[in-house]
Amino acid sequence: MSKSSNKKPSVAKKEVKPADDAQPAPTSSHGRSQFKMRTPEEKKQAHKEGIIKTAVAAIIGMVAGIIAYMQLGVGDDPTVKWYVIMMFIVGISFYVMKLSFPLFKIKPKEFGFKDWFYVEFIVIDFCLVTWTLLLN
Numbered sequence: 001m002s003k004s005s006n007k008k009p010s011v012a013k014k015e016v017k018p019a020d021d022a023q024p025a026p027t028s029s030h031g032r033s034q035f036k037m038r039t040p041e042e043k044k045q046a047h048k049e050g051i052i053k054t055a056v057a058a059i060i061g062m063v064a065g066i067i068a069y070m071q072l073g074v075g076d077d078p079t080v081k082w083y084v085i086m087m088f089i090v091g092i093s094f095y096v097m098k099l100s101f102p103l104f105k106i107k108p109k110e111f112g113f114k115d116w117f118y119v120e121f122i123v124i125d126f127c128l129v130t131w132t133l134l135l136n
Contacts, residue, residue: 057119061126064089069134093123
């Protein structure tokens with residue numbers, strides 16, 4: 001007898017065919033909205049807005065770095081601490097971005113904590129990098 005004749009007959013499995021209008025299952029996560037499928041146009045618009053947010057924050061950071069270099073130079077004044085300067089830059093850049101984003105058709109009222117943290121990190125990062133490059 002061969003080994004193939006000892007095999008058990010395979011059981012037919014049910015095949016699940018996805019419907020054309022299949023949507024992700026709704027999620028209930030403590031009052032949060034349900035997951036919404038985005039159209040390609042919405043994805044393209046979100047990508048465009050992300051690039052604009054990053055570019056505006058980078059430009060503001062570079063300008064802040066140039067101003068910090070012009071006003072403070074090396075920053076060896078013992079009465080002014082660098083972290084105080086960074087907090088001033090964060091505060092000023094917040095209001096500059098809040099006023100400049102509507103010019104690019106971006107609604108800053110829809111920003112959450114994560115969005116603001118992201119753009120402020122970009123500002124501080126570009127400010128410190130620009131200031132450091134100018135010091136060398």
